[in-house]
Amino acid sequence: TQLLKQSPQFLSIQEGENLTVYCNSSSVFSSLQWYRQEPGEGPVLLVTVVTGGEVKKLKRLTFQFGDARKDSSLHITAAQPGDTGLYLCARGGSNYKLTFGKGTLLTVNP
Amino acid sequence: DARVTQTPRHKVTEMGQEVTMRCQPILGHNTVFWYRQTMMQGLELLAYFRNRAPLDDSGMPKDRFSAEMPDATLATLKIQPSEPRDSAVYFCASGLVSGFAQYFGPGTRLTVL
Numbered sequence: 341t342q343l344l345k346q347s348p349q350f351l352s353i354q355e356g357e358n359l360t361v362y363c364n365s366s367s368v369f370s371s372l373q374w375y376r377q378e379p380g381e382g383p384v385l386l387v388t389v390v391t392g393g394e395v396k397k398l399k400r401l402t403f404q405f406g407d408a409r410k411d412s413s414l415h416i417t418a419a420q421p422g423d424t425g426l427y428l429c430a431r432g433g434s435n436y437k438l439t440f441g442k443g444t445l446l447t448v449n450p
Numbered sequence: 451d452a453r454v455t456q457t458p459r460h461k462v463t464e465m466g467q468e469v470t471m472r473c474q475p476i477l478g479h480n481t482v483f484w485y486r487q488t489m490m491q492g493l494e495l496l497a498y499f500r501n502r503a504p505l506d507d508s509g510m511p512k513d514r515f516s517a518e519m520p521d522a523t524l525a526t527l528k529i530q531p532s533e534p535r536d537s538a539v540y541f542c543a544s545g546l547v548s549g550f551a552q553y554f555g556p557g558t559r560l561t562v563l
Contacts, residue, residue: 371550382454382541382554383493428493432550435498435505436481442492 343367344429344441352447356418361444363429364411371432372412374403377443378425419448452476454555456542462561468530471558473542474523482525483543483552484510484517493541499525500547532562 345364353359363372371390375383387396389405389412396403400423402415416423426445430438455474463469475482483498497507497517507517514533519525529536539559543552 373550380556382543382557384554385551388550435500436545436547436550437495437498437506438483438550438552439495440493 343439344431346427346429346441346444348444349442350445350447352449353419355420355448355450357448358415358417359419359446360413360415361427361446362411362413363441365431366410368409369405369412369431370409372405372409373430373432373438374412374414375428375430375440376425377428383426383428416446419446421448421450424448452553454542454544454553456540456555456558458558459556460559460561462563463532464563465533466531467562468528469532469536469560469562471527471540471542471560473525473527473544473555475525475542475544476553477523478546479544479553480522480547481545481552482519483545484525484527485541485543485554487539487541487557496527496540529560532560534562536560537562 347362373388374386377383387403392407392409394405400417404413426443428443430440457472484496487493496510499519502519516528539557541557543554545552
């Protein structure tokens with residue numbers, strides 16, 4: 341059972357374009373995190389959201405947590421080649437365990 | 451600049467050999483996690499420790515994998531004997547028990563021939 345579904349699986353865009361990636365579940369999250377993983381490196385935490393409807397911004401990245409806390413989105417404005425990477429969402433569970441989605445692999449072409 | 455360190459970064463071995471991967475968590479972090487990442491399965495939790503005590507290793511094949519934390523600065527993941535299906539990138543992450551944020555190391559890329 342895939343607890344977290346991320347879409348799209350792959351995304352290739354041109355520099356300057358906007359994009360949105362999604363993370364969905366059939367059950368409620370207590371908390372949700374977004375990570376970015378660059379080739380050859382470990383994932384790096386971008387943001388944690390805990391409140392339904394919450395919106396957080398990190399420079400050109402906007403994170404939204406759904407009102408029902410079953411979904412989340414990540415929007416990137418004016419994408420740059422440095423945004424290239426694997427974007428992972430992860431839900432918090434008991435004992436601070438995280439369950440990760442399989443990610444969206446983003447390529448931003450110059 | 452506190453970071454999680456992992457050694458080795460790359461390991462190529464033959465089927466049946468023992469593999470030991472090491473992790474140094476960020477100083478002061480009291481939870482340590484071991485993950486395995488493959489294209490097919492994504493990032494899977496193998497085991498984790500809190501204050502050096504194993505809390506959950508249900509994601510780990512028990513017959514060949516073992517994880518230990520001999521002290522607060524060292525976590526190890528051992529595979530014996532290794533099999534080709536163990537080929538993957540193994541990540542260690544550390545964090546504080548007070549939150550969900552996890553800080554990942556650069557990973558060990560394991561290839562079992």
